[in-house]
Amino acid sequence: MLARLIFALCLTLTAACGQKQEPAKDGQSASAATFNTLAWTAPQGWIEEKPNSGMRLSQYRLARAEGDGEDAVCYVTHFPGTGGSVEANLDRWCEQFVQPDGRPSSEAAKVNKAKHNGLQQTTVDVSGTFRQTTTPMGPMSEEQPNFRMLGAVIETPVGPWFVKLVGPERTVARWEKSFYEFMKSFQPDTRSQSG
Numbered sequence: 001m002l003a004r005l006i007f008a009l010c011l012t013l014t015a016a017c018g019q020k021q022e023p024a025k026d027g028q029s030a031s032a033a034t035f036n037t038l039a040w041t042a043p044q045g046w047i048e049e050k051p052n053s054g055m056r057l058s059q060y061r062l063a064r065a066e067g068d069g070e071d072a073v074c075y076v077t078h079f080p081g082t083g084g085s086v087e088a089n090l091d092r093w094c095e096q097f098v099q100p101d102g103r104p105s106s107e108a109a110k111v112n113k114a115k116h117n118g119l120q121q122t123t124v125d126v127s128g129t130f131r132q133t134t135t136p137m138g139p140m141s142e143e144q145p146n147f148r149m150l151g152a153v154i155e156t157p158v159g160p161w162f163v164k165l166v167g168p169e170r171t172v173a174r175w176e177k178s179f180y181e182f183m184k185s186f187q188p189d190t191r192s193q194s195g
Contacts, residue, residue: 003072003161012029014089015065016174017066020023021125021155021174023160031144032046034167035158035188035189035190036080036155036158036162037078037158037189038078038082038119038154038156038161038186038187038188038189039187039188039189040058040076040187041185042044042058042060042180042182042186043178043179043182044178044184045063045175046060046061046062046074046175046178047060047062047063049061049063051075051077052070052166054066055077055079056076056077057073057075057076057077057078058075058076059073059074059075059076061073061076062074062165062167062171062174063188064167064168065116065168065170065171065173065174066168066172067170068168068170069167069168070165070166070167070194071167071171072167072168072171072172072175073165073166073167074164074165074166074175074179074182075163075164076162076163076164077161077162078159078160078161078162079159079160079163080158080159082159083158083159083160083162086122086153086155086160089151089153089160089162090106090109090111090122090124090151090153090155091106091127091190092104093124093126093144093149093151093164094124094134095124096149097126097131097147097149098128098129098131098143099128100128100129102125103147105110105126105128108126108127108128109123109124109125109126110124110126110127111123111124111125112185114183115128116183116184116186116187117184117186117187117188118187118188119154119155119156119186119187119188120154120155121152121154121155121183121186122151122153123151123180123183124148124151124154124157125148125149125150125151126148126149126151127143127146127147127148127149127169128142128147129146129147130142130143130144130145130147130149130166131143131144132166146168146169147167147168147169147172148167148169148172148173149164149165150164150165150172150179151164151165152164152177152183153161154186155159156188161186163182163186165179181187
């Protein structure tokens, strides 16, 4: 009798170990899926290019709107296990913008929270004169007036992922809808975990 019980237990454990993890669905916690990376799909019209920084996992060029002097750029970054809190990143991004009336950009920014494919996302939309540092403690770049940023922090069990679209206001407005479609495409990538 004991031998049969042990045999049945072994069969149950073998069957459970053979099951593949499925990506988390909306409403489920992403931690329910075993993954250490994300998968996403770039919208139509986005031009993938070689990242101009070693910290960027992926980078896209978005064609400029008529009258703008340059294209916009969107990129994805991730620092496993690090990256700071959502609020700290949003504050830092807002500080890269100067408002014409002198008020803090955090007061002018629009922040939204949503969940897609089981992943909590916080997005920020901020405009003004853009000043960016090339490194966290480096000097500020040349001021770029009438710029806009759509940024996002995606919370995962392996640390936050960051998405930033930056460019002239009209160009960013042209690609705004596709940016939010892009954000909906992010999901746990469990392909490397199956075996």
